[in-house]
Amino acid sequence: MKKSIYYLCLLTFVLFYNCGSQKKNKIITVKNNLEITRSFETIEIFKTDLQLDKDQNFEHLAVRDVDTQTLVVSQFVDEDGDGVTDMLLFQPKVEPKSEKQYELVLVEPNERQETTEYCYSRFVPERTDDYAWENDKVAFRTYGPTAQKMIEDSVPGGTLSSGIDAWLKKVDYPIINKWYAKNDKNPGAYHIDHGEGLDNFHVGSSRGVGGTAVKKDSIYYFSKNFTSWKTITTGPIRTSFVLSYADWDADGNMISEEKHISLDYGNNLSKFEIDITGTDVVSVGLTLHKNEGVITENVDGGWVSYWEPHEGSELGTGIVSTYETMIGYENYVTNKKDESNLYAHLKVHDNKVVYYAGFAWKESGQYPTKESWEKYLNEVRLKINNPLEVTFN
Structure with missing residues (x-):
């Protein structure tokens, strides 16, 4: 399994459906077991693990903070260099000994935040x-x-x-x-x-x-x-x-x-x-x-x-x-x-x-x-x- 900065691991991916088989947004739960605040650690989400339908565009996904309902900064990456985007990055902030939830949502390109290419x-x-x-x-x-x-x-x-x-x-x-x-x-x-x-x-x-x-x-x-x-x-x-x-x-x-x-x-x-x-x-x-x-x-x-x-x-x-x-x-x-x-x-x-x-x-x-x-x-x-x-x- 590929590793993100500080060896962050995506442990499991489970598709969740309601009774009408309509797909719901995926909830990302990030748990911090240390006594320090965790920030500037990068989560890697791989396209192959999401099992998207043909009509779902990976590059239309964004990450939303469940508590604030605001989009957080994210970045798409073509990690293997084949010309196809295969990874989505974002950085959560999680308080000591706690967990934080984020949601994968579909957005139009013009709904994304303007960002600076700091890296x-x-x-x-x-x-x-x-x-x-x-x-x-x-x-x-x-x-x-x-x-x-x-x-x-x-x-x-x-x-x-x-x-x-x-x-x-x-x-x-x-x-x-x-x-x-x-x-x-x-x-x-x-x-x-x-x-x-x-x-x-x-x-x-x-x-x-x-x-x-x-x-x-x-x-x-x-x-x-x-x-x-x-x-x-x-x-x-x-x-x-x-x-x-x-x-x-x-x-x-x-x-x-x-x-x-x-x-x-x-x-x-x-x-x-x-x-x-x-x-x-x-x-x-x-x-x-x-x-x-x-x-x-x-x-x-x-x-x-x-x-x-x-x-x-x-x-x-x-x-x-x-x-x-x-x-x-x-x-x-x-x-x-x-x-x-x-x-x-x-x-x-x-x-x-x-x-x-x-x-x-x-x-x-x-x-x-x-x-x-x-x-x-x-x-x-x-x-x-x-x-x-x-x-x-």
Whole structure:
């Protein structure tokens, strides 16, 4: 069964008819078993599970709050890329130790709410060949084959890295296209804060915020730049895409790797679903930069954090996984440029590993202290290890 952010599961789908066999709207019950409020967790509703009649258009469905009778923001996704919409997303809000009901209703397209595409990603050929993504909280980018070849051919302006770069935004509206456009006219513009944030996070050949590696003996090996990309969706709730990599060598072990990355509204962490062969353990890294920060590890709880001074401010980065996935960590410090990283060691299950990685910049006001950042990471690990219970009646 496919999983939503924080491993939300659709447990059962039951069609309900009245005595005249007239179909009634399906009621979605979302139950929260934790002592914390649940929000910004995405429910995935699959078309194949709804068993719609031929005259029922999946894309005319909307989600309505039963209590308020108002429509909530939703998003359709063509998850498998076959040109046909197959999934509907929405984000409930459920109070501690309680449940909330929503209703699937048919609406006309003009009845839907106007929404902003907060969750956005794209390939960026005008800046060599970056792939960049963002939501209302954070933004990221990583690098493609042209940037790699420029380095290999000694052409200025290239980047050789499979690390994940962080763009430090402090506004909730989209900035990727705006910053790239400014940088195209005035190279280096996005390295200056014009009131929305800036790119002053150095990634180099480090793992950045959640890049992968494989350790053999005492050495970490990792891929070069991505070789191809595919955007799956953008919208008000989620952006997701796939990055493919050329097979790479880890001390005689050939590693095959593909990354399915998604970022949902209201979240500081991207979700990484990695298909990988050639290793039983993946090491996911957070760059240590000048090694002036504070490391906090909670391997039993499934998370590690690095809080550091950053260009006159402060920055927290983190990795979170399920309890059974994280099996260790290492504070790896070396004299090699950009290769000092805090690594979380994650167990590969059936050639797959799933984790969440992201950051919070003090200037954004989201999680301005080490304590608030670590509290957020702890709540994320509680949520992904205790998914909301979702049933249809």
